[in-house]
Ligand SMILES: Cc1cc2nc3c(=O)[nH]c(=O)nc-3n(C[C@H](O)[C@H](O)[C@H](O)COP(=O)(O)OP(=O)(O)OC[C@H]3O[C@@H](n4cnc5c(N)ncnc54)[C@H](O)[C@@H]3O)c2cc1C
């Protein structure tokens with residue numbers, strides 16, 4: 496029997512580890528410090544279970560969208576503050592009110608890593624809000640969801656990245672088919688290793704702690720770090736080496752450049768993302784029309800359509816499916832590698848030091864920005 500040594504482009508979902516009857520798979524790291532499964536060969540009994548459940552090896556059902564909406568989540572008539580249109584928060588709120596348990600990504604206690612976690616009441620939902628541009632760990636989520644369904648007989652609403660939904664669908668096929676779980680995937684261009692983020696945080700904070708972190712406050716791409724409730728670091732996306740290199744495709748896990756979920760067939764009952772390139776003038780609702788980052792909602796199954804119609808805190812308007820696909824690159828193909836990727840890889844493999852590895856890229860970006868600013872300054876003086 497073969498095992499997961501045969502898997503190409505591992506996403507780091509660690510479902511194989513959760514399912515191994517010998518408990519002989521552990522979390523290891525490759526030459527770029529990317530988390531990958533490692534098998535203890537002396538304990539492996541070659542049962543093949545890890546390969547059978549792996550979503551990168553065995554195909555998981557996907558669907559082409561049947562409907563598309565532009566939308567936003569509202570509370571007391573105002574848009575919910577979040578990365579994009581606040582749709583995720585509105586869905587979670589509906590779920591909790593209807594006695595579902597919710598699954599999403601939250602920062603760990605030390606704010607240096609992110610994991611999928613479970614929330615059962617409204618007070619916990621805040622932690623799921625906003626995009627965390629860092630690899631999120633699944634940890635024990637597969638077993639915990641299964642236990643909740645079995646012992647508490649509760650239903651579950653999951654919002655997560657497509658590769659994580661694929662793993663959850665593979666692990667919990669029976670529960671999904673019995674209507675116990677609703678899956679919502681997020682349009683995704685990639686995740687960076689958490690060790691890069693941890694190193695960068697230590698670098699900018701000089702080892703100081705953080706009690707909150709945001710990449711997209713009120714929708715804007717601003718990276719902020721808070722300590723004791725006051726902001727101790729704030730940088731626009733192009734003023735921070737971690738954030739810019741992430742957005743420009745330098746630092747993703749290698750599998751993200753080959754992502755099978757960056758496609759029109761979707762893994763969730765709904766898909767949510769930014770409605771890139773929408774002709775806002777054609778939106779009828781005044782609040783939606785003036786929104787900077789309205790949400791795109793793809794309806795991929797009847798379960799998804801029923802859910803969307805039941806959530807009354809989402810203001811939405813129907814659009815053509817083709818419109819969503821026209822401008823959102825991650826619905827067509829995986830993210831492109833930055834031209835600096837190979838140099839970053841070489842330098843990181845040598846040093847295992849994020850700041851050292853990213854330095855030449857960052858220097859170039861800083862110089863380019865200075866030249867640009869100088870040109871604008873000179874132009875302004877000539878015009879005057
Ligand atoms: C890593 C990442 C890459 C993205 N890339 C794109 C893109 O290329 N194109 C696009 O249109 N949209 C992208 N998005 C989605 C977009 O940024 C918004 O998150 C989405 O539109 C939902 O916005 P919201 O306001 O409804 O929800 P928010 O309140 O912003 O909620 C975000 C939801 O995302 C989940 N989440 C956040 N970070 C992670 C994480 N690291 N791992 C797993 N789940 C997470 C939370 O649990 C929550 O359910 C990306 C999001 C993330 C996290």
Ligand code: SF4
Pocket residue numbers: 499502504505506507508509510511512532545548549550551552662
């Ligand atoms: S994709 Fe997931 S299940 Fe497959 S080898 Fe990687 S961690 Fe294991």
Ligand code: SF4
Pocket residue numbers: 497498499514515516517518519520534538539540541542543544545546
């Ligand atoms: S083949 Fe079986 S025993 Fe070996 S690692 Fe995979 S699941 Fe575990």
Ligand code: SF4
Pocket residue numbers: 506656657658659683684685686750751752754755756757
């Ligand atoms: S790009 Fe694909 S493989 Fe990478 S995190 Fe996103 S969904 Fe997963």
